[in-house]
Amino acid sequence: MKTSLILWDIERRLWMEGLPEAERYIDRDAFIILPDPIGALVGKEISRRLRDMPRWRGVFFEKTSCWVRENVAVLSYRASAVRTPDDRAQSPSLITNCASSYSRSAKGWKLIAHQQGDEALIA
Numbered sequence: 365m366k367t368s369l370i371l372w373d374i375e376r377r378l379w380m381e382g383l384p385e386a387e388r389y390i391d392r393d394a395f396i397i398l399p400d401p402i403g404a405l406v407g408k409e410i411s412r413r414l415r416d417m418p419r420w421r422g423v424f425f426e427k428t429s430c431w432v433r434e435n436v437a438v439l440s441y442r443a444s445a446v447r448t449p450d451d452r453a454q455s456p457s458l459i460t461n462c463a464s465s466y467s468r469s470a471k472g473w474k475l476i477a478h479q480q481g482d483e484a485l486i487a
Contacts, residue, residue, distance in 0.1 A: 368430040371437055374473060375464055379423040379445060386414050391467065391474040398480055399460070420445040420458075435468040443480075 377385045390396075396405045405413055423445040431438045439462075446457045465477040 367432050367437065371430060371432075371439055371466060371473060372425070372428070374466075374475070375425070375439055375441075376423060378475065378478075379420050379443070382419060383411065383415055387411060389473070389475055391476045394474075394476050394478070396478045418447055420447060422446050437466040437468070437473070439464045439466075 374389050378389060390410060393407050394410060396410055397403065398405065402413065423443055425441045425443055428441040429439070442459065442461050444457070444459050460480045462478065462480050464475055464479075466473045467476045468474075
């Protein structure tokens, strides 16, 4: 499978699937910046925070870009995501610009950094 397709599949899984997938694809020393009030998360803080966070029911990526050089890759995109109806009161739908960086090892691609910004929450 083409590298960019593998990376976009991982990115979608990280938005929509639970903690086991996150632990499979996020490097143990990763650095993630999410909108306030969450902010910056590093390493084990990521798993602890994701454990309590509801997953997205659907996500759509647009304005996508993928840059790959040997064992490093960067994705940039605009995400539109929706929660399940039960979770909407806690966290509404979201539109945000994102950048994710990946590193490839013998175990495959791992997310090493992710940032979201310029978000708009939609009730």
